[in-house]
Amino acid sequence: MKNFLNWILSVFGYGAYTLVILVVLLWVLFPTENFRMWLEAKLDEQGSSVAWEIGDIRIGWPLSVVGMDIKAIERDGEAPLMIVDELKIRPDVLGIRGLDSDWPLSYRAKVFGGIVKGDISLHKELGSIKCSGTISNAQVSGLDGIWQLLDRKVIGDLSGSFNYDGKWQGLLSGDLQMDLVMADGSVELLQPVFGLESFEFNRLSTTLLLKDRVATFEKGKVDSNLFAAEFSGTVTLADELLGSGLDVTGAFEPRPELLGSLKDAMVVQVIKGQLRENKLMFTLSDTLQLPGITFQGVSGVIDGVIQGSNR
Secondary structure, three states, X not given: OHHHHHHHXXXXXXXXXXXXXXXXXXXXXXXXHHHHHHHHHHHHOOOOOEEEEEEEEEEEOOOEEEEEEEEEEEOOOOOEEEEEEEEEEEEOHHHHHHOOXXXXXXXXXXXXXXXXXXXXXXXXXXXXXXXXXXXXXXXXXXXXHHHHHHOOOEEEEXXXXXXXXXXXXXXXXXXXXXXXXXXXXXXXXXXXXXXXXXXXXEEEEEEEEEEOOEEEEEEEEEEOOOEEEEEEEEEEOOOOHHHOEEEEEEEEEEOHHHHHOOOOHHHHHHHHHHOEOOEEEEEEEEEOOOEEEEEEEOOEEOHHHHOOOOO
């Protein structure tokens, strides 16, 4: 019996030693440069208008792959549309029993001063991908490449949760649901609306659904010291993102603080006379690059009173 136990311990010891050596070898000898180039090529397959650059890939501990300085760049542009400072991916030990069909992974990314983390499941045979996670305190001002293309500044602290189910080939055609909240935000306007150079708000919340390249906004709400708003609608994604079509409607409720800031008493009286349950209906149309906003009161469109076109 003693010899048998010694044999068991010996086998276990050599097995553990061999496993440690394999892990160390994989860790030290992992072909990071080849993997970086392969991953860039796979990301580039997702769309013709955006190129991806990965600054560096290294092996982390425990058993994780770490990507650094990941950039999405418009092919004809210079400023990055998006930068991921660090992305760490590792096997999900708790989900390892499903390894015969799926590759379960967990991830954590540092993006725009915030954290995005969650789980991913890759199906080996079908090429499908499922992903869930949370967003904490990401600063949307970090999307400065996009805001430069739109010729306006947008700031805000973004948090929320999301679930995605789709295929690696054609990620924009998958199903995405996001519950989002942006705090302390501001959207710069190309021309004043209600005398405002920008829409500043305390809180914006919405549910975003993406399916078959159509993004649907539901239960949208905005709260500000000067106004409140509710909205819903769609953005139909084009190959060129800024050409995506807008079809969003909602209700805008100017608060006394906003109307009191208007200098033209006649304009204030016209607006007050057009309110229905203290609200004006509005429509956002055209494209992301050149959106148009239309306000409508009890007697019809009243744009000429409070704003021009192309916000």
